[in-house]
Amino acid sequence: MSLHSPDEGPRAGDGQPPAERRAPTTATGPIPAVYSNTAPWASSPPFEESPNASYSPFVELDRQAWARLADTIEQPLNQDDVDRLRGIGEHLSLNEVEQIYLPLSRLLSIYVESAAQLRASANDFLGEQTRRTPFVIGVAGSVAVGKSTTARVLQEMLRRWPSTPRVELVTTDGFLYPNAELKRRGIMDRKGFPEAYDRRALLRMVSEVKSGKPEVTAPKYSHLKYDIIPEEKVVVRRPDVLIVEGLNVLQPARVREDGTTGLALSDFFDFSIYVDAKQRHIEQWYVDRFMRWRYGAFADPESYFHQYSYLTDEEARARATDIWQRINGPNLRENIQPTRSRARLVMSKSEDHSVSRVLLRKV
Numbered sequence: 231m232s233l234h235s236p237d238e239g240p241r242a243g244d245g246q247p248p249a250e251r252r253a254p255t256t257a258t259g260p261i262p263a264v265y266s267n268t269a270p271w272a273s274s275p276p277f278e279e280s281p282n283a284s285y286s287p288f289v290e291l292d293r294q295a296w297a298r299l300a301d302t303i304e305q306p307l308n309q310d311d312v313d314r315l316r317g318i319g320e321h322l323s324l325n326e327v328e329q330i331y332l333p334l335s336r337l338l339s340i341y342v343e344s345a346a347q348l349r350a351s352a353n354d355f356l357g358e359q360t361r362r363t364p365f366v367i368g369v370a371g372s373v374a375v376g377k378s379t380t381a382r383v384l385q386e387m388l389r390r391w392p393s394t395p396r397v398e399l400v401t402t403d404g405f406l407y408p409n410a411e412l413k414r415r416g417i418m419d420r421k422g423f424p425e426a427y428d429r430r431a432l433l434r435m436v437s438e439v440k441s442g443k444p445e446v447t448a449p450k451y452s453h454l455k456y457d458i459i460p461e462e463k464v465v466v467r468r469p470d471v472l473i474v475e476g477l478n479v480l481q482p483a484r485v486r487e488d489g490t491t492g493l494a495l496s497d498f499f500d501f502s503i504y505v506d507a508k509q510r511h512i513e514q515w516y517v518d519r520f521m522r523w524r525y526g527a528f529a530d531p532e533s534y535f536h537q538y539s540y541l542t543d544e545e546a547r548a549r550a551t552d553i554w555q556r557i558n559g560p561n562l563r564e565n566i567q568p569t570r571s572r573a574r575l576v577m578s579k580s581e582d583h584s585v586s587r588v589l590l591r592k593v
């Protein structure tokens with residue numbers, strides 16, 4: 231499958247893009263047109279030889295180019311699948327699933343297949359017979375950007391591909407310290423910040439999965455109770471794919487007091503996705519979701535947020551905005567967004583949640 235922008239036309243002939251998009255020419259020839267010189271987070275040009283060159287580690291596809299990939303893939307969804315996908319989110323459009331998530335799942339299946347080939351070649355060379363371990367995908371991004379929707383759609387879609395029938399999902403909220411511990415540490419209002427997680431336990435869990443351990447358990451968090459539920463666990467039994475979804479999954483390793491660094495969670499990822507959008511849109515989605523939950527989850531007297539169901543609309547909106555501005559907004563700016571360029575793929579969403587472009591790290 232070739233990845234290129236539609237306005238480039240097919241890669242026949244000399245492969246030159248139209249003049250208005252033609253990349254600068256260097257001493258070593260033209261720079262490929264499918265580069266991103268617009269991505270603000272793209273790292274500065276890695277090569278010194280041409281001061282005019284604009285290199286990026288990412289290939290960029292706009293929505294049209296990405297959605298066109300769907301035409302090359304047989305539609306694998308039957309009515310049951312559609313119903314299950316509807317259950318993921320009433321606002322999720324099936325058009326979006328077909329045009330965006332179907333090509334993404336196909337791309338991921340290509341990576342899974344090539345990882346298997348790589349393992350086979352390495353085994354041949356080493357004279358070893360190592361067993362296949364789960365292909366681990368990290369899904370990162372802000373609170374309310376759509377990580378869990380993306381992760382769940384991908385789980386459903388990946389199950390359709392022959393190489394990955396068993397796909398499991400773990401969310402990092404299970405590794406938040408219990409409220410009692412957060413209170414003891416004085417960080418109850420830092421939920422979602424890196425220090426609110428038992429990062430060592432999270433790293434151990436993913437490392438065990440990636441090491442091929444037959445059964446690995448993870449703790450479970452309840453949004454209803456706003457706390458860890460000690461009596462419940464998530465069990466991961468050597469799936470074909472494990473999706474690890476959470477705010478901080480792309481955080482680099484911490485620097486120890488002696489200046490050395492340990493492992494980062496992403497060291498165990500075979501692929502990673504950053505779900506991106508403008509901050510003001512994400513804040514809006516956060517507030518909208520909060521308002522919807524008032525009539526859903528918060529109405530349950532068992533819910534930690536039941537108190538909010540008595541607020542007027544205006545008060546509730548103000549409350550959600552306050553939580554965003556004190557906690558989730560600063561966490562996005564200080565901890566989450568800085569990890570964006572570490573992702574293998576960045577998907578950028580517009581105000582209506584539709585994906586407007588995809589950046590894929592070059593291989």
Ligand SMILES: Nc1ncnc2c1ncn2[C@@H]1O[C@H](COP(=O)(O)OP(=O)(O)O)[C@@H](O)[C@H]1O
Pocket residue numbers: 319320321322323326371372373374375376377378379380515518519582583584
């Ligand atoms: N692709 C999408 N289309 C429409 N609505 C979406 C989409 N992705 C997420 N949403 C909505 O945005 C809100 C946040 O999404 P969610 O997946 O819960 O975010 P996160 O897991 O990042 O907190 C939810 O109300 C969800 O229904």
Ligand SMILES: CC(C)(COP(=O)(O)O)[C@@H](O)C(=O)NCCC(=O)O
Pocket residue numbers: 373401402403404421422423475476477478553557558
């Ligand atoms: C549970 C979360 C920290 C998200 O955790 P994640 O699964 O991404 O690790 C977040 O959804 C949250 O509850 N933040 C606290 C502030 C708030 O109520 O939005």
